[in-house]
Amino acid sequence: MSGVYIISAPSGSGKSTLVDRVRQIVPSLKFSISYTTRAHRGDEQNGREYFFVSRAEFEEMIRKDEFLEYANVFGNYYGTARRFLREAEEEGKDLLLDIDVQGAAQIKAKIPDAVSIFVLPPNRQELEKRLRTRSLDAEEVIQRRLVTASREIEKYDKYDYILVNDRLEESIDALKSILLAERRKRSGAQAQGQRSADETNLMAKAERCRLSNVRERLQPILASFEKTAAPGGR
Ligand code: ADP
Ligand code: 5GP
Numbered sequence: 001m002s003g004v005y006i007i008s009a010p011s012g013s014g015k016s017t018l019v020d021r022v023r024q025i026v027p028s029l030k031f032s033i034s035y036t037t038r039a040h041r042g043d044e045q046n047g048r049e050y051f052f053v054s055r056a057e058f059e060e061m062i063r064k065d066e067f068l069e070y071a072n073v074f075g076n077y078y079g080t081a082r083r084f085l086r087e088a089e090e091e092g093k094d095l096l097l098d099i100d101v102q103g104a105a106q107i108k109a110k111i112p113d114a115v116s117i118f119v120l121p122p123n124r125q126e127l128e129k130r131l132r133t134r135s136l137d138a139e140e141v142i143q144r145r146l147v148t149a150s151r152e153i154e155k156y157d158k159y160d161y162i163l164v165n166d167r168l169e170e171s172i173d174a175l176k177s178i179l180l181a182e183r184r185k186r187s188g189a190q191a192q193g194q195r196s197a198d199e200t201n202l203m204a205k206a207e208r209c210r211l212s213n214v215r216e217r218l219q220p221i222l223a224s225f226e227k228t229a230a231p232g233g234r
Contacts, residue, residue, distance in 0.1 A: 001089065002092075003094035003183060003186050004085070004097065004111050005117065006107055007097065008116070008117070010121070010148065012127050012130045013120060015119045018163075018168075018172060022179065026180065029095075029096050031098075032080050032084040032098075034078050034099065035050065035051045035058060035070075035077075036053070036058075036076055036077065037053060040052060058070075068080045068082045071102035078100065078103070079103075080107075094179070096179075105158065115161070116160050117161040117162075117178060118163070120165065120218070120221055121165060122164060122166040124225050131145060159211060161206070174205055177206045178209055180202055181202050181203050
């Protein structure tokens, strides 16, 4: 049975950057390419970032029960096809899903063993800066994404791990550690006394991102977003 890893984040936090890098260094990881009804952005290619389909095609897939989960995000459908989990199992790989908080809840309900990771920016100001630096969205879209981010961030405590994406190289290392530590646990990790130094180090790095171990660090991050959610705030 494949391990399932869910990664969610407010748009602009750096999730795609992290996922792209981690896919290159963690072996036997299959990435689920979602279906979406949203338009192409930048140099995205059909079948690489997403399968771009019409609303009618997406709704036909819903009718045929082809989705493991799907949701409406920013007014468009996004969904994970069941076939990716089937293929991951046939290939003996773990499956990595880059999906939103609604999709994550659906997967957790269906696959309780799925491991969920929430990526956060260091604060709201930095998120806004990253959204602008990426320069893929119009100003109005950026503002909408910031408001949505404040709502999504409230769901952080539904996740197993929290990754504050401050320094990129450290975040890549932390994400790699979480995936590998969880994989080892699934395959019946060695008793603590028998672990190699590398393994102990890996487990410790992953453990530092456990929800219970980051609550205090999250307070100023969450506070920076509360202002956005407040009436009259941007
Ligand atoms: P997401 O997939 O979460 O929407 P992206 O991966 O597109 O976000 O990243 C948004 C922008 O932030 C990109 O320009 C990316 O290069 C930049 N970025 C990602 N991680 C970091 C980081 N740790 N520090 C600074 N900039 C980052
Ligand atoms: P974007 O349009 O920026 O690529 O993605 C917008 C949001 O949709 C992100 O939060 C992303 O994680 C989410 N998303 C992408 N694919 C899926 C999917 O298959 N299912 C769900 N529920 N969300 C998805």
